[in-house]
Structure formats: C-alpha cells, structure tokens
Amino acid sequence: MGRWFTDNIVEPGKLPTLLALAAFVLTFLITRTVTRLIRAGRGPFRNITAGGTHIHHVVPGVILTVVGGFGAVGSGRYGAGAALSAVLFGIGAGLVLDEFALIVHIHDVYWTEQGRQSVEAVVLATALALLVLGGFSPFDVASLTPEERENRLVLVVTLLLNFVLVLVTLAKGKPRMAIIGVLVPLVAVVGAVRLARPGSLWARRRYRDRPRTRARARLRSYRHDRRWGRPRRRFQDLIGGTPDKPTDKPPAP
Numbered sequence: 001m002g003r004w005f006t007d008n009i010v011e012p013g014k015l016p017t018l019l020a021l022a023a024f025v026l027t028f029l030i031t032r033t034v035t036r037l038i039r040a041g042r043g044p045f046r047n048i049t050a051g052g053t054h055i056h057h058v059v060p061g062v063i064l065t066v067v068g069g070f071g072a073v074g075s076g077r078y079g080a081g082a083a084l085s086a087v088l089f090g091i092g093a094g095l096v097l098d099e100f101a102l103i104v105h106i107h108d109v110y111w112t113e114q115g116r117q118s119v120e121a122v123v124l125a126t127a128l129a130l131l132v133l134g135g136f137s138p139f140d141v142a143s144l145t146p147e148e149r150e151n152r153l154v155l156v157v158t159l160l161l162n163f164v165l166v167l168v169t170l171a172k173g174k175p176r177m178a179i180i181g182v183l184v185p186l187v188a189v190v191g192a193v194r195l196a197r198p199g200s201l202w203a204r205r206r207y208r209d210r211p212r213t214r215a216r217a218r219l220r221s222y223r224h225d226r227r228w229g230r231p232r233r234r235f236q237d238l239i240g241g242t243p244d245k246p247t248d249k250p251p252a253p
Contacts, residue, residue: 014133016077016086020068021129023090024097028122029239031057031098036241039111058102061095064088097121111244116233119240124176128183136183168192173200195220 037043048055068089075081100121101109109115162185169191170178181188195217196202207214237243 016072016082017129017133019083020086020090020093021126021133023087024094024129025126027091027094028098031095032240035110039241054108056099056102056108057095058099061092061099064092065096066092068092093125094122097125111241113243113246115243116236116240119236120176124179127180131180131183162188165189165192168202171196171200172202173197197221 034043034045038045038047068085068087068091071085072082072089075085096103098118099110101115101117104117105114110118162181165185165188166178166181169181169188172191172194173196174191177187177191181191195213196207198214198218198221203214203217207217
C-alpha cells in the first residue's frame, strides 16, 4: 500500500515534503486548539513553567526543527529516516511559526493584534509548501528542453530577472507577493508592475515628486484593504482565535 501510494499519488522524492507539510499543518491546528482551551480555562491543559518562567512552545519547536533539518540533510530524500526527519521538521516548524510574532517583536504578543502575524506566516508557509509539491521551483531544470539546458546563459538571466522582480515587489511593500513570486514568476511580474503600497520604500523614493501617482497609490490601497481586510481578519480569527481587545487602562506601576 505504501509503495503504491508513493508511486501513484506522490511524485518520487516528494514524500518527505508531503509528510512535513501534513505534520506542520496538524501541529499548528492542534497547538492553536490547546492554547485557545488554556485561554478559556477549559480542559486539563496549562501553561508550562520552569522556575517561574513561562516556556513558550517555540522552544521545543526550535529543537525539533534543528533535529529534523539536520536529519533530513543526512538521510536524503528516501527511506524511513527521511520520513521521520520530515515529520520532526514539520512539527518543529509548526510550533515555531505559531509564535512567529513573538520572535519578531521579542515580546509575548500571542493574543494581540500583532499576533496575527503568526497566522499569516503559517498560511504563507503552507501555500509555499503546496506550490513546491505542485512542482513550482525557480531552480528546477527538469522541465527544460535539452537545448535550454545547454544554454546556461538563458537560465541564469531568467533567474536573475525573476530575482530583480521579487526585489522590486518587496520594495513596493508587497511581501506576500514577493515570497510567492520566488516560486511563481508571474506573481512577481504583477507585483513589480502595479503601483506600490503607500509608505513603502518604492513609494517614498519614486513617488516623492509625483502627487498624482501618490494619490492613485493611496486610493488603490484603500480599496484593496476595504475589500479584503475584513475577510482576511475573519479567516485569521477562525483558525487562530480572536485577539484581545486593547484596553485604555494605564500600565501598572
């Protein structure tokens, strides 16, 4: 059954990626379920502390990611060792990215608005893994014709051009499109051609003396956020939980 699955369902060599992705998603969902139960005071789950210090699950996540990563490098793409390393890596990555916002802010922002960054990181990582499983790769030369493989200059120029487009997209304040554009060049092209987000590095440098372009960029950004902001927040609340409402009380002395 296992041989049939790997031969007919999963492309050869991609089973570890599939296992890592499955472990990653399941770990994130289970972790979010447990943390939401702890937050609500339900069930037997409690925060883990040692000597009065709250041990965040990013700590075991880093350990499992390192162990699984080195195990994957040493075991190759086939065999039980590769599968086990992939599962360990997926579990560790799920624990780490679930507290991605904590790493960014160096502060416990798990249930705050900044904590939404963790959900965005998990969704983006899942999308990238699915693209890799689907065969998208900027360095994949298997799909090139023999003539294209011989002309290495064309390959190098194509990769460099895509890299420049990704940098332009990132400078225009579109990090999601830039990351996905690494694997799907068309996304990078769209992100590089369209107007920059207000406040981005590109807008500050290139729109400084172009008031009409600045106005168009602000209007496009406003319309985009109004259309997609609320659905995105609802989706984040659905899978990650609703952040705490900010209070106007002064901090305790």
